[in-house]
Amino acid sequence: MSQDRFHDTIAEIDRLNAQDPNMENKDGKSIPKELLYGQRMSTMLLEFDQNASETLKIAARGQHIQRWTIPRDSYPMDRKGYLMWRTELKKIHGKLVSSIMEKYGYPPEDIQHVDYLINKRRLKTDPETQCLEDVVCLVFLKYYFGEFIAKHAEEEEKIIDIIQKTWKKMSDKGHEAALKMGHSDKALELVQKALS
Structure with missing residues (x-):
């Protein structure tokens, strides 16, 4: 059933x-x-x-x-x-x-x-809410980040700000999964700038 x-x-x-x-x-x-x-x-x-x-x-x-x-x-x-x-x-x-x-x-x-x-109630303290948020962020990074970079090509600060905000919402496990993804050279460069 x-x-x-x-x-x-x-x-x-x-x-x-x-x-x-x-x-x-x-x-x-x-x-x-x-x-x-x-x-x-x-x-x-x-x-x-x-x-x-x-x-x-x-x-x-x-x-x-x-x-x-x-x-x-x-x-x-x-x-x-x-x-x-x-x-x-x-x-x-x-x-x-x-x-x-x-x-x-x-x-x-x-x-x-x-x-x-x-x-998204109790993000950071409820494991399932956090897991869902990690998945949302990972889907964005895998499928929509490249398009976002292209759309805002002239606004590097905006892209870096979005990466930093996304990163803050994620758990350590989410960060690990995000860094293992195959990103373009441009995307990797922006991620490294955002996290430095």
């Missing part, structure tokens, strides 16, 4: 994320952006923590569920606006995933735990 409800929950998250109108190219195929992101989160979680709990796996897959429904520009385009946008998104992602879990018969404590993880 447990495996069935787990698979049904993951399938429902994917079904909703497959509605993303924003596409990303992977191996020559166009894939809805948040569907691909959720799959990358699951893959990275399994690489990073083979013993991840069922609730952590659900939180990782649902981390960005239907993210496109609240565009970034619906909030002021400054740091404060960005933080407000992120807070609102986390609440919505938590509620959506909670409603899916409820539909498939998860107990309230599991639902509450996933909402807690998605909202």
